[in-house]
Amino acid sequence: MSKTGARKALIAGSAVAFVAAAGTAEAQSTAGTTAGTTISNTAQASYTVNGTSQTAQSNTATFVVDRKVNLTVIADQPGNILVNSGQTAAYARFKVTNNTNGIQDFHLAATQAISVAVLPGTDNYDLNNFKVFVDGNNNGTYDPGVDTMTYIDELAPDANIEVFIVGDVPAAQSTGLAFVGLDVIAATGGTSGTKGAVLIPTPLNTLNQDSEIDVVFADNDNDGVGFDIARNGQGWAYAAFEVRASNVALTVTKSANVISDDVSTLNPKALPGAIVEYCLKVTNGTTGVAADNVLLSDVVPANTTYVPGTIVIGAAASVLTDCTVSGYTQNDNGTQASGPYLGAYNATTKTITATIPTLSGNATVAASFRVKIN
Amino acid sequence: MPLILAVLSLLAATPTQAAPPAGPLSITTRMMVEQRVAAADGTTRTRLVPATRVVPGDRVTIVVAYRNTGTAPIADLVLANPVPPSTVYRGPAAGSPAPDLVANGSQVRWRLTRPVAPGGGGELGFTAIVR
Numbered sequence: 424m425s426k427t428g429a430r431k432a433l434i435a436g437s438a439v440a441f442v443a444a445a446g447t448a449e450a451q452s453t454a455g456t457t458a459g460t461t462i463s464n465t466a467q468a469s470y471t472v473n474g475t476s477q478t479a480q481s482n483t484a485t486f487v488v489d490r491k492v493n494l495t496v497i498a499d500q501p502g503n504i505l506v507n508s509g510q511t512a513a514y515a516r517f518k519v520t521n522n523t524n525g526i527q528d529f530h531l532a533a534t535q536a537i538s539v540a541v542l543p544g545t546d547n548y549d550l551n552n553f554k555v556f557v558d559g560n561n562n563g564t565y566d567p568g569v570d571t572m573t574y575i576d577e578l579a580p581d582a583n584i585e586v587f588i589v590g591d592v593p594a595a596q597s598t599g600l601a602f603v604g605l606d607v608i609a610a611t612g613g614t615s616g617t618k619g620a621v622l623i624p625t626p627l628n629t630l631n632q633d634s635e636i637d638v639v640f641a642d643n644d645n646d647g648v649g650f651d652i653a654r655n656g657q658g659w660a661y662a663a664f665e666v667r668a669s670n671v672a673l674t675v676t677k678s679a680n681v682i683s684d685d686v687s688t689l690n691p692k693a694l695p696g697a698i699v700e701y702c703l704k705v706t707n708g709t710t711g712v713a714a715d716n717v718l719l720s721d722v723v724p725a726n727t728t729y730v731p732g733t734i735v736i737g738a739a740a741s742v743l744t745d746c747t748v749s750g751y752t753q754n755d756n757g758t759q760a761s762g763p764y765l766g767a768y769n770a771t772t773k774t775i776t777a778t779i780p781t782l783s784g785n786a787t788v789a790a791s792f793r794v795k796i797n
Numbered sequence: 798m799p800l801i802l803a804v805l806s807l808l809a810a811t812p813t814q815a816a817p818p819a820g821p822l823s824i825t826t827r828m829m830v831e832q833r834v835a836a837a838d839g840t841t842r843t844r845l846v847p848a849t850r851v852v853p854g855d856r857v858t859i860v861v862a863y864r865n866t867g868t869a870p871i872a873d874l875v876l877a878n879p880v881p882p883s884t885v886y887r888g889p890a891a892g893s894p895a896p897d898l899v900a901n902g903s904q905v906r907w908r909l910t911r912p913v914a915p916g917g918g919g920e921l922g923f924t925a926i927v928r
Contacts, residue, residue, distance in 0.1 A: 454853070455852070455853020455854060455927065455928055456853050456883040456927055456928050458852075460883055462828075462851075462857075462881045462882070462883055462884060462927070463881060464826050464828055464859050464878065464879075464881050465826065465878075465879070466824050466826045466861040466876055466877065466878040467876070467877045467878070468822055468824050468863065468874060468875065468876045468877070469873075469874075469875045469877075470820075470822055470871045470872065470873055470874040470875070470913075471871070471872045471873045472820070472821060472867065472869050472870075472871055472872070473869055477820040477821075477822070478820075479820055479822045479823070479824055480824070481824040481825050481826045481861065482825050482826060483826075484826045484827050484828045484859075485828075486828055486830075486848040486849065486851055486857075487851075488851055488852065488853065488883070488927060489850055489851055489852045490852070491852035491853055491854070524852070524853050625850075637849075637850045639850065639852050641852065
């Protein structure tokens with residue numbers, strides 16, 4: 424390659440780099456010049472004829488920027504919406520953004536017939552009283568009776584708004600998932616308070632005038648494997664209402680064991696002055712579902728006095744004479760001692776409390792404390 | 798005072814006056830947009846069509862054609878064209894010499910070093926992206 428050839432190649436290379444950078448800048452731009460904007464061009468010239476200066480002006484060429492319809496729809500909450508059986512007005516949040524270079528209305532359609540695997544898990548129940556509403560007061564929360572609009576009115580370019588899919592969870596619904604889908608359809612804007620007609624793209628072969636605003640669909644396939652396809656003027660997003668186990672089979676057993684009296688070390692009796700240990704054992708009988716923040720409380724019996732510093736919480740012992748295995752001694756004042764648990768003694772109400780942050784399925788945790796018989 | 802007003806009104810009137818009497822140079826401008834055309838063999842190529850369907854992000858080509866309709870050669874020809882509002886200059890059009898970008902990129906300008914002979918002319922152009 425000659426020197427000149429190498430230089431040409433270099434220049435070509437830098438030109439390619441410039442185009443690539445320009446492409447990035449384009450992608451960062453917002454919805455763009457408003458549809459209907461007239462772009463016009465006029466050229467001017469100055470020249471001399473036989474030494475005399477003259478000027479000239481060209482005609483003015485114009486065109487009108489057309490409507491580039493684009494929108495994005497996303498489910499606006501992390502993961503599934505946790506609901507309880509029988510819950511009314513449960514809702515999923517969606518965010519609709521108008522990426523069109525003009526003000527648009529949007530029609531809303533919600534469905535529970537989600538046949539494809541757009542979400543993990545299996546759809547096994549449907550919501551009742553199924554509806555879709557716009558967040559009219561723009562507070563991000565569904566307010567029954569307040570958020571009543573069923574279509575998006577006059578959404579400005581680059582603006583977004585929340586949409587709610589609302590429904591009632593059937594009573595006595597066991598654990599399961601209800602999938603819902605939101606279809607947002609671009610419609611004609613420009614008249615506030617009026618639901619515009621669904622936009623139809625101007626056919627490519629239509630002979631149009633420069634002064635007309637064509638409709639060009641430029642939206643992406645919003646959901647990959649779902650109902651949406653690219654350039655259809657619609658956007659889809661999905662959410663799942665999940666009913667989780669709301670109850671576990673908790674059982675508590677209480678036992679008392681005389682530790683010592685002043686008379687017999689081998690066979691202590693419940694005599695005045697004897698030390699008695701009470702043992703509370705709590706069992707979560709539901710496999711696979713943990714119970715959080717289990718709180719045990721017990722009032723110190725009449726005619727006995729709590730022995731300070733004797734609250735011990737830990738895994739339950741299997742032998743009858745012991746309560747816990749390697750249990751953690753708790754602070755009476757309710758501050759965190761070593762171990763995951765929390766114990767406290769309220770001298771006013773004479774109440775012992777023991778908090779277990781997490782009680783796994785089929786696990787048993789025990790708490791013990793000692794009293795002295797008056 | 799009336800004199801100053803008269804002068805001011807004269808100044809204000811100057812830009813709105815009709816174009817100077819037609820000289821020997823005629824210039825016309827037109828705007829084109831790239832359109833993808835599918836060929837019979839399955840490939841696509843782009844061709845320039847009049848800018849009727851243009852949406853943000855499209856690349857338009859602005860063409861300035863000039864012609865000497867007089868009998869004497871035209872010298873020192875300078876063609877200036879403002880980059881239309883809502884567009885961003887991208888580069889010379891295919892086959893056109895690169896213009897100078899002046900006035901902070903809001904105008905392009907070509908200086909022709911050679912005189913334009915009677916009956917002669919040409920086309921210059923640049924591309925811009927619709928914001």
